[in-house]
Amino acid sequence: MLKELVIVGGGSAGMAVALEARRLGIEDILILEYLDELGGVLNQCIHSGFGLEYFKENLTGPEYASRFIDLIHRENIPYRLNNTVAGIDGNTIYAVSPRGTYELESRAIVLATGARERSLSSILLEGNRPKGIYSAGTMQELINKLGIAIGERIVVIGSGDIGLIVSRRMVLNGKEVVGVFEKESRPSGLEGNLQTCIYDFEIPLYTDANLVEILGKDYVEGVRFEIDDEVLEFQCDTIVYSIGLIPERRLILDQTDNLFIAGNANKIYGIVDEVTKNGQEVAREVFNYLKENLND
């Protein structure tokens, strides 16, 4: 079965590609999504601040996603949930569904796989790797989607927007955030998020703070930071890190002409509105490619 366009990932980028491709007249589209719903990471970003550019409205993440999910349904664009793409080779897609593995052929393929979080182990650090260390995205998913809030005294490493937003979320869930620690001399999140996530809740913010050591053998017991030439120790039972995103494109082994990349899989965008716009641009590239290669 040869499809015209298969999109790997049903988040903001994938849905934008699908809708714009359909608008341009591409009929035979399929979205493959590994989670059990469309919307991607937006579904766990339950705070507002999305859509100010694209919709001129202040929406929460799930609301922004729903606008596009509704359009996907209205346009009858097919998608398969719980379907994980395991490999791409030229026109062939190898996927896994709950029923087993299968192959698909597609003239064009768009990788809209978003980003993954940079791991704390990418920081060279001496000492143990005890339990109780989570990425901000994982913590956000556990709290917002599953209602599981881990830890009581939490240290947050990194002051990007995700770190700030998750810090507030943990405080709203009754946790103590011991501090947000930033290695640069200025916090990296937006000023508005600093106010509404950190200053509003009087969370201590440390800049020029270099992580020296994680304390604890089996479980996290504390951290040591070097701040202003002084090594300070902070007790905690949980560490949350938010130290950047990496485009998720491990599926690419070979950059063939029929393979396109959209959204955060291409580069990390500051706001989702830009991801949507990029998805639409990629759809136009796909449309031109399919038009020029009609006889393939």
Place this chain on the structure above:
Amino acid sequence: MTSTCTICPRACRISNIDGIVSGNNCNKGLDFILKLDNRREYTGTVAVRDCNRTRLPFKSSDRIEIELFPQIRNRLLDFQVKRPVYIGQIIYENILDTGIDLISTKNLV
């Protein structure tokens, strides 16, 4: 709310409408207007009856005093919604007698 920023002589007229700030020319102005107002939008998730796989996200229909946030959380600890729920639907009326409702931000069928 609209106010004149007093951080510098430029004196921008800054407005804050439902948390969307405009009229400021720098981040200090943003800070200034947000600090004048101790009300913020409250978002969270609540449990869904007969479903342990996902929770329902919601937002407040208007901004609420930050001091009330812990009480809102406590009030919702044992609260569950029943499916189906649709975007815009009120899931909790008049929380803590503030006159503010909690509104679903997701369709869950």
